[in-house]
Amino acid sequence: MTLALRDPVLLETRAFVAGRWQAGTTTFDVRNPATGDLVARVADLGVDAMREAIDAAALAQKDWAARTAKERCTVLLGWQALMLEKADDLAEILTAEMGKPLAEARAEIVYGASFIQWFAEEARRVYGDVVPGHQRDKRILVLKQPIGVVGAITPWNFPNAMIARKVAPALAAGCAFVGRPARETPLSALAMAVLAERAGLPPGLLSIVTGTDSKALGLELCTNPKVRKLTFTGSTEVGRILMRQCAHDIKKLSLELGGNAPFIVFDDADLDAAVEGAIIAKYRNSGQTCVCANRIYVQQGVMEAFTDKIAAATARLEVGNGRDPGVAIGPLIDGAAVEKVEAHVEDAVRLGARVIVGGSRSALGGNYFQPTVLAGVERGMRILEEETFGPVAPLVAFESEDEVIAMANDTEFGLASYFYARDLGRVWRVAEALEFGMVGVNTGLISTAEAPFGGIKSSGLGREGSRHGIDDYLELKYVCMSV
Numbered sequence: 001m002t003l004a005l006r007d008p009v010l011l012e013t014r015a016f017v018a019g020r021w022q023a024g025t026t027t028f029d030v031r032n033p034a035t036g037d038l039v040a041r042v043a044d045l046g047v048d049a050m051r052e053a054i055d056a057a058a059l060a061q062k063d064w065a066a067r068t069a070k071e072r073c074t075v076l077l078g079w080q081a082l083m084l085e086k087a088d089d090l091a092e093i094l095t096a097e098m099g100k101p102l103a104e105a106r107a108e109i110v111y112g113a114s115f116i117q118w119f120a121e122e123a124r125r126v127y128g129d130v131v132p133g134h135q136r137d138k139r140i141l142v143l144k145q146p147i148g149v150v151g152a153i154t155p156w157n158f159p160n161a162m163i164a165r166k167v168a169p170a171l172a173a174g175c176a177f178v179g180r181p182a183r184e185t186p187l188s189a190l191a192m193a194v195l196a197e198r199a200g201l202p203p204g205l206l207s208i209v210t211g212t213d214s215k216a217l218g219l220e221l222c223t224n225p226k227v228r229k230l231t232f233t234g235s236t237e238v239g240r241i242l243m244r245q246c247a248h249d250i251k252k253l254s255l256e257l258g259g260n261a262p263f264i265v266f267d268d269a270d271l272d273a274a275v276e277g278a279i280i281a282k283y284r285n286s287g288q289t290c291v292c293a294n295r296i297y298v299q300q301g302v303m304e305a306f307t308d309k310i311a312a313a314t315a316r317l318e319v320g321n322g323r324d325p326g327v328a329i330g331p332l333i334d335g336a337a338v339e340k341v342e343a344h345v346e347d348a349v350r351l352g353a354r355v356i357v358g359g360s361r362s363a364l365g366g367n368y369f370q371p372t373v374l375a376g377v378e379r380g381m382r383i384l385e386e387e388t389f390g391p392v393a394p395l396v397a398f399e400s401e402d403e404v405i406a407m408a409n410d411t412e413f414g415l416a417s418y419f420y421a422r423d424l425g426r427v428w429r430v431a432e433a434l435e436f437g438m439v440g441v442n443t444g445l446i447s448t449a450e451a452p453f454g455g456i457k458s459s460g461l462g463r464e465g466s467r468h469g470i471d472d473y474l475e476l477k478y479v480c481m482s483v
């Protein structure tokens, strides 16, 4: 282990179950995707531990829900402050297990903490309704109450923020939380739990159950009747499995699933701004985010100029170990990810696309892939139909507004979309016509705690962030009073 942390206790390798740190009898290896080096050996727990965590959560939840919103808010704000105080160490851990550049890792910690702050504040604004009665003697009240125990399954691409976006509204609403972080990135989740304990979260209210048997751990979260809601970020394929498994108990679900984001550049766009936005929307996290631009549509009249500009900007992106200063593109998460990206590029080239920049694995070897721009991409190529989840920008030419809207919407997914245009009428028309949960207009970066993040169609259910986000963790109860 080579991590130099100011607070070494944050590199916790035991799971946090029912208020106790549990080492378990076996461990699994967490490896640095940049080097393949061992980062830590983490407790490999199974279904028994998951049940123990759920039982403890059910007990702790009652008392937590009975506290005043202000008390919950205060504890959560303490946790948020600790996360910010320890942001450098948390970023080191995150980059070591996941590979993203250190600056992006630090930004993720700040972003994750912002959700804890936001929902801590929202806890105090969970207002119900008093409704005029339907008869003279009737009074109608609508209460909002916590759902209960929340189970969460999170992916590796944002090891801190995907947990923060779920745990914050859950705890703010008065729910308890049992999380299963991705096998690739358990350390950031455990470090968050260390700080949660320090901040004074009551024992058992938050558990982080680490383990390799994702199917068994997931099944328990979906079928244990004490869990009243499941929240998941990951692929649509796994989302479908979880939804099916949750059907028996009719559990509430929040699902943040795959995307296939279009990024459209109209001929009236500010091209330099569009290139800047495309670089962020495409290459952030080496293209491994569910809101990454997956298909870049460029209107015929500006295709040549846009291609030159994005090619030049892409060629400047430095590939390397996320720990090194100046690196913009870290490694992909593993060998399978690199193979998928490679297969998408090969398929496109075989069907007639042209490589403008990059196009293959990096000379650095390992899990590195060169940032790539492909021109002449057309319908029927895999790269437009599936999420590439890598640093490849496929450019597709289009003629008219109607044509590009049809192409953009021609997908089962509906998470993020982006477009650049200056004509006000066009901006309104296109924003309204795009069938996506989120639309970035003249910007490539849209995620923030103040806004409702989420998708439509096969991209999911529910929203994370904004004043709506806490509703996903609350039940409505209608009380009819005769006076």
Ligand code: ADP
Residues within 6 Å of the ligand: 153, 154, 155, 156, 157, 180, 181, 182, 183, 214, 215, 216, 217, 218, 219, 233, 234, 235, 236, 238, 239, 241
């Ligand atoms: P990713 O490619 O981001 O890992 P997945 O949807 O495959 O996306 O996985 C997201 C998370 O769901 C991971 O933590 C993974 O271990 C977990 N997972 C995968 N399959 C299942 C399953 N059948 N039940 C529960 N969790 C699962």
